[in-house]
Amino acid sequence: MPSFKITLAYDGAAFSGWQAQPGRRTVQGELERAWLEITGETVRLNAAGRTDAGVHAAGQVVSVESTTTIPPESLVPALNSKLPEDAAVQLVECVADGFHATHDAKFKRYRYTIYNDARRPVFCRNYAWHIPTPLDVVSMQVGGAHMVGTHDFASFQSVGSERDSTVRTIFAVDILSPAAPGSARGSARPPTTLGPNDLRNAPRAEPGAAIITIDVEGDGFLYNMVRTIAGTLVEVGRGKRPPEWVAEVIAAKDRCAAGQTAPPHGLCLQWVAY
Amino acid sequence: MPSFKITLAYDGAAFSGWQAQPGRRTVQGELERAWLEITGETVRLNAAGRTDAGVHAAGQVVSVESTTTIPPESLVPALNSKLPEDAAVQLVECVADGFHATHDAKFKRYRYTIYNDARRPVFCRNYAWHIPTPLDVVSMQVGGAHMVGTHDFASFQSVGSERDSTVRTIFAVDILSPAAPGSARGSARPPTTLGPNDLRNAPRAEPGAAIITIDVEGDGFLYNMVRTIAGTLVEVGRGKRPPEWVAEVIAAKDRCAAGQTAPPHGLCLQWVAY
Known part of the structure; x- marks a missing residue:
């Protein structure tokens, strides 16, 4: 399936870390919700570093498999319009099928x-x-x-x-x-x-x-x-x-x-x- | 009456500005409350710049007339212990009687x-x-x-x-x-x-x-x-x-x-x- 690479910044102060947890405000949870609202797809995101509560990211990298036809440059403002102000997508790129932000990090x-x-x-x-x-x-x-x-x-x-x-x-x-x-x-x-x-x-x-x-x-x-x-x-x-x-x-x-x-x-x- | 000069920093994001207003969270209100809790004195503080809501201060200067016998260097941690985390007293000094932070600013x-x-x-x-x-x-x-x-x-x-x-x-x-x-x-x-x-x-x-x-x-x-x-x-x-x-x-x-x-x-x- 086509893969996208998302570069993301967030202020970790008000997040319970990256990883989605029921009932908690997490970066993964917010970004998966934003992705669903924009593309209609329920996805599971992978991050290069699963930051803990309070930890910040200036250049977190996230991968997602998706068949969306929305161009990557349009996904940036679209996702940001659905994200809270303490998280911001900086860049979205089309990457090779199978790209995995966690496993492929050098x-x-x-x-x-x-x-x-x-x-x-x-x-x-x-x-x-x-x-x-x-x-x-x-x-x-x-x-x-x-x-x-x-x-x-x-x-x-x-x-x-x-x-x-x-x-x-x-x-x-x-x-x-x-x-x-x-x-x-x-x-x-x-x-x-x-x-x-x-x-x-x-x-x-x-x-x-x-x-x-x-x-x-x-x-x-x-x-x-x-x-x-x-x-x-x-x-x-x-x-x-x-x-x-x-x-x-x-x-x-x-x-x-x-x-x-x-x-x-x-x-x-x-x-x-x- | 003896005068004190207070140097103060604050993150203005969550304050309705410097000036005390009923029912609003203001820097003046928080600092006057802290002063009362520490010294037992109800005072009126004067600031060099009456910053608006959202405006920050790295080195605001505030004057107060007070007969407190608490040494200035002890007032710094004492006041900070009563202030919220988005405001911090940096320095307290004894100054000449009649010092006024607003009028005396050069x-x-x-x-x-x-x-x-x-x-x-x-x-x-x-x-x-x-x-x-x-x-x-x-x-x-x-x-x-x-x-x-x-x-x-x-x-x-x-x-x-x-x-x-x-x-x-x-x-x-x-x-x-x-x-x-x-x-x-x-x-x-x-x-x-x-x-x-x-x-x-x-x-x-x-x-x-x-x-x-x-x-x-x-x-x-x-x-x-x-x-x-x-x-x-x-x-x-x-x-x-x-x-x-x-x-x-x-x-x-x-x-x-x-x-x-x-x-x-x-x-x-x-x-x-x-």
Whole structure:
């Protein structure tokens, strides 16, 4: 059956995550309803990343099999007219039959945002983890470099996931902040070679505040992996652990070895490459 | 009576503006309630800028006369514990008796933000005016330069204001966008000499999108003046009027000569200097 690829942004604050659940307001539920209203077809959508409640997406990719004759460029405004204001279709493309947004994803980039300021946040309250005490960003960058490469990330997987293998390849851990400008030491390639459409998501900053962004790019991610990476790097940034501790956490292959799971609202799926 | 100066940020999306109104959720109402709960005093607060519904503040300044013995640094967390999450006290200072946030303000800077992208916004939907067709930013900068200086801004005042004089001095009209980097031609001084605490408010950008910011700094503003300046400059940016038309609008001293009043949610009070 013909397939469509939908690129979608959403503010996760008021959604119970991507995945459709009875009685809950979910992104999948809203988009499937919009698709039905526009095309008359009841479909099941597949997403590249099944984001949790509170998690945002700047460039989520969704696939759908459909026989609709509506041109893709017309589907964008049509679907948006049926979507709530906190979700927006950016692009619809015809793709090869059998395209599957989840299984065909080659790599993805997530951004974890930290608001590192003593003042209470207003504008980024739904988009960043508030840490009032100053973090040592350079130590976080050195720590993050240990994650780049192919490793068994079992220590960074929350209970509840059902992956066969916990080996993943991380291409880059780019940690940026006004206090430590330039590309992070943990980066395996320059942040200018980002990916399709350069779907970077500028942090929603408080005025004059220190925003720290942790971008993690990899070929796949375990459940809560980026949030656990962020929580682990924050332990390093707080000075509670040295940067080398990150290598020990990886080697332990034990979730208890890593730092806390950072809260969901700091996370954003930036883009997916196929 | 001893006076306190409060610096305050708020997300205006869910407020019916600054000014207290019966039965409405206003910033003044919330802050006066918080002050009462913390100090036991019923006070009347004065704000530097009485922002309308939907308008944001990164550095609103509020004055209050009070005999409280609570130290200013303790008032910050105490007041914040009583405020909703879309308003936050940043700083409380003891100031000279008789300080009045409205009357003593020397100059203010407002920022008007435009999301100039064909895609529907998600993250900046409450913080920027969405204009899908590309604007000519250089023309807007040339047009904005005509506003710098001391002029009668009667053309830029909405009905409903009660100012004696409509003469104001505009120090800078700084128009920035990724498409036209660098300081705007309309600026009378470099944007690095901003003001107290450098309370600039980074735009909450969509990924890869063109954000245009219009910063207007002046010794005072008429009712809806910045929004009318933004609406007028957008006429120029759309190519409907030449940049020189802005001088004609000023000379006309007639509200009907100017462009539309831009929507409130793109506006943010950045800071106030005393």
